[in-house]
Amino acid sequence: MKTNGRYREKGTFFEQLKKNGNLFMFYIPAFTFAVIFSYIPMFGLIMAFKENPNLFGSKSAFEGILNADWVGLDNFRKIFSQEQVINALRNTLIISLLKIVIIFPIPIFLAIIINEMRHKVVKKTLEITMYLPYFLSWATIGGIFIAILNKDTGLVNNFLEWLGHERVPFVTSNSTFRSVLVTTAAWKDVGWSTITYMAAITALDRNQIEAAKIDGASKFQQIKYVTLPGIMPVIVVMLILRIGYIMNAGFEQVYVLYSPFIKETGDILDTYTYRLVRESSLIPQYALSTAVGLFNSVVAFILVTMGNFFSKKFLNKSIW
């Protein structure tokens, strides 16, 4: 707010200020929340270059952070020499990539299919059931899937046994945990993501499809040569945005389904940073946690900005 005041004196925007200056009042609540819950924590990023603040010995957290000694890049050296962090980084990337490769194409084809479906009852039932999971909390979804994938009583294992297979501890086994993550993410998000593509398809020129039909194009050809190219810009934008969030493998989801058994394949950077602060045995490792978090958000920032740049340049669409 102070800087705004300074500009006011300068008089560069004098006319505008005279007319709209009192509107700055409208910013006050938003600024307050933004500064307290976004900008002050950003100041906390300096912890990544300092020793772990001694919060018990100092008056306030602020003072503790300021008084801690600078250690340069030591924290980063420390975290990248730890097998656990490398493992978490690898898991983050693998889980995200799996989700993109497997889940991303599904809504596109689903949207095309739903759009062409004639069977009203089936169509409506599918629409009703597929949006619902998106509105549930990860805690609820985690609870449901832990129960139905349970080794002894779970529905899926009952079915497997009926078919003559062995029971599998899906959620607590390293070999199956990632597929559980992908399946639950698909269950929650597939229906919801379909909406974007359905809107894009509805916006297409219906005449083109009719023309293709008259020219004797088969259904498959109509989809391949008319519908898909028509929604391609939307697909590309969505893919770019999705890739921008590759460092975010889904903290709530993994947290809910996590157990020590699947540390090797399920521990992601977010759960690792969380454990450093909340569950480490002795002192919360704020500095190390911030270092991991900073690394994570720098990579994420580069990806998001690059994605936005490309989509702005080639498709004239951007998120801001």
Next chain:
Amino acid sequence: MGKQTKYKKSKQEKLQKLLNTILLLMVICSLGIIMWEVIYAKLDSEIIDALDKTYIVMWAILTIEHIIRLVRLKSRNALKDYLKFNKSELAYLVLSIILIPLGIISVAFRFGRWIIILKMPSVIKRFNDEKTFQVIADIIAIVLILFFLIPFLNVIAVSLSGAGEIVNIIPKNIDLYALKYVIHDQTFLRSFINSIFITVVGTAISIITLTMAAYPLSKPDMPLRKTVMIFFIIMMLFSGGMAAHILVVNALGLTDTIWALIFPSVINVYYLLLIKGFFESIPIELEESAKLDGANNFVVLWKIFIPMSAPMIATVAFFTAISYWNNINNSILYITTNQKIYPVPMYIKNFLGRNPMDVAQQMPELLPYWDNIKMSYILLSIIPIACAYPFIFKYLRNDISAGAVKG
């Protein structure tokens, strides 16, 4: 004359159609055999043997028919067309002649039978295109409906069932003990009240804050507009990380209070941009004429902008409310010991993480119902969303058709 040729042609067509149907059935059966052998592990070896033989017989028939068809292609053009449009069928022919006999000799090559999938498109292609598409679409849709619905059915079935039953999707031995226990659980009731409080207050604060900030941002002649935009966009891109957020909330004395579940997620920059964008589309003349009548900025915002963008604000409010209701991130980060303020999702997460043996010492009668109680909690937490769902669904449908208008 004309009549006769027509009759003749339709007879030929009928034969061709019959042949196509038989081919399709054979391909589907072959695929079914392979899948059945993989999926159903309890088959006797005799049956497996019989199935294998059936597969090979069908493979032989398919191959002979295919070769006859190829030989009958007389002109060069017909051959060219065939090569262009039926690559996968040709690949199937070549590969299957190698792989299937190998499969007879050694079990290791049995996976080769899956190449029947390559044959599928060209067989399906011979049928009415629209009809086949609808059938395939229906099959996919039904599989997906089952995928989305079965978890819910399981939740309902388990929570209604008696103790110790192994329940899939139909309740067995109906017993309402678990549901009754959960409904009478005072702490769970309190978590509901917490959730309602968080959702209502959080959404109200969030919407007021966002609309107020969006109003000046939407004015083209507002000084420092770009700077303020950048100020907000930085929030979207950078984060101080978990540790810093925890420390800030701690320093404010909000840890373990209900406000820690509300304040940190008040500002959603994406929604701010949405509202701002909508405000920009409101004609400036309305505002100017109101100002001529002596209205100040507050009045303009309250009497013109908010009523005119009511649908947009309602949408944003609605999604904000959903995200507050479902948020567990804040509870995970900012609640350490005070379980009294757990919202519903966190209460459930916490309950699911409890060891049944600990509970058994205090209330041994609960132990047999443990699974049922868990599912009853989940069921009750879904009910509010399920009640709101018809409205959500209606809105989503409108949104999709609106896409057609906006373009």
